[in-house]
Amino acid sequence: MKKLTYKDSGVDIQKADEFVGAIKGLVASTRQPGVMDRTRAFGSLFALPKGYKEPVLVSSTDGVGTKLLIANHVGKHDTVGIDLVAMNVNDVLCVGAKPLFFLDYVACGKVDKKVLVDVMKGIAEGCRQAGCALTGGETAEMPGMYKTEDYDLAGFTVGVVEKSRIIDGSKIRPGDVVIALPSSGAHSNGYSLVRKVFGPADQKKYARLILEPTRIYVKNILPLVGKFDIHGMAHNTGGAFYEKLTKCLPDTCALEITRGTWPIPEIFQLIMKKADIAERELYRTFNMGVGFIVVVKPADAAKVRQALLKTGMPSYVIGKVSKRGKEKLVLV
Numbered sequence: 071m072k073k074l075t076y077k078d079s080g081v082d083i084q085k086a087d088e089f090v091g092a093i094k095g096l097v098a099s100t101r102q103p104g105v106m107d108r109t110r111a112f113g114s115l116f117a118l119p120k121g122y123k124e125p126v127l128v129s130s131t132d133g134v135g136t137k138l139l140i141a142n143h144v145g146k147h148d149t150v151g152i153d154l155v156a157m158n159v160n161d162v163l164c165v166g167a168k169p170l171f172f173l174d175y176v177a178c179g180k181v182d183k184k185v186l187v188d189v190m191k192g193i194a195e196g197c198r199q200a201g202c203a204l205t206g207g208e209t210a211e212m213p214g215m216y217k218t219e220d221y222d223l224a225g226f227t228v229g230v231v232e233k234s235r236i237i238d239g240s241k242i243r244p245g246d247v248v249i250a251l252p253s254s255g256a257h258s259n260g261y262s263l264v265r266k267v268f269g270p271a272d273q274k275k276y277a278r279l280i281l282e283p284t285r286i287y288v289k290n291i292l293p294l295v296g297k298f299d300i301h302g303m304a305h306n307t308g309g310a311f312y313e314k315l316t317k318c319l320p321d322t323c324a325l326e327i328t329r330g331t332w333p334i335p336e337i338f339q340l341i342m343k344k345a346d347i348a349e350r351e352l353y354r355t356f357n358m359g360v361g362f363i364v365v366v367k368p369a370d371a372a373k374v375r376q377a378l379l380k381t382g383m384p385s386y387v388i389g390k391v392s393k394r395g396k397e398k399l400v401l402v
Contacts, residue, residue: 080213096194102203114205124233128167132157151192156284158227159200167229174207175224179216239302239318246391253361255282290383302365306357316398327389
């Protein structure tokens with residue numbers, strides 16, 4: 071009688087080892103000065119950068135959501151890794167933190183080396199864009215929990231900011247200006263609704279637009295921190311305008327956002343054309359072209375926008391801060 075093995079249960083350790091070996095070059099491509107050798111360690115080692123008087127660590131964890139179902143459906147897996155990194159590093163960026171390192175968690179029904187290497191190519195690219203190191207991760211093969219072709223992603227990042235430079239929104243006052251950095255598309259939020267609007271055939275037809283990776287703002291925003299008096303920043307993700315853009319506000323303040331002051335990406339124009347969705351629902355679900363905001367005094371707005379342009383990032387003044395009424399956000 072044949073002896074039962076782990077492989078018989080659906081878990082192939084050798085395939086997992088081959089996958090880890092195949093991505094070593096990708097991991098190495100993200101190396102940063104703080105990375106320490108961990109050949110025999112069970113955890114990632116990263117030395118804090120020098121020059122901080124009171125360094126504060128900032129952490130974040132997030133995933134990509136049901137955008138993965140579309141990636142799987144159309145067979146394109148090399149961009150969702152960028153999404154994974156972006157969702158994390160853009161969040162720690164909101165307090166002025168520089169992302170230091172990133173870890174990934176991949177869960178799947180079966181290790182498909184080609185698919186997962188493509189995913190890791192995206193993660194490595196995202197880390198390079200963010201200037202942070204991919205220091206480790208976990209690949210969990212879980213037959214029975216996931217279908218053979220399914221996989222899920224989670225990411226974790228740690229950044230650092232000087233305590234005196236933490237941007238927490240407490241300086242925001244009525245009259246401040248809201249500067250928007252454009253999104254690259256739907257980023258990684260609202261994809262359950264996207265899948266309602268676009269059926270399987272349309273998902274393939276519009277795959278380029280639907281799977282456009284989330285924009286990473288690290289190299290645009292970090293040069294502003296400490297140089298300008300930034301009152302607040304927000305990454306426009308789940309909950310969008312009504313929840314995420316208002317998250318940085320003091321209780322006494324609200325946002326007045328002026329329609330038509332920024333370009334609406336093609337993906338949202340298609341969604342509005344194909345489905346009857348109320349305006350409030352659109353702005354509560356999607357970023358609608360606003361990926362990140364910076365709140366500053368009116369006198370600083372032009373200088374901040376010019377600095378952003380020097381990094382290659384256009385920007386738009388899309389509204390102002392007002393005194394809080396019934397709503398935290400008003401579209402005018």
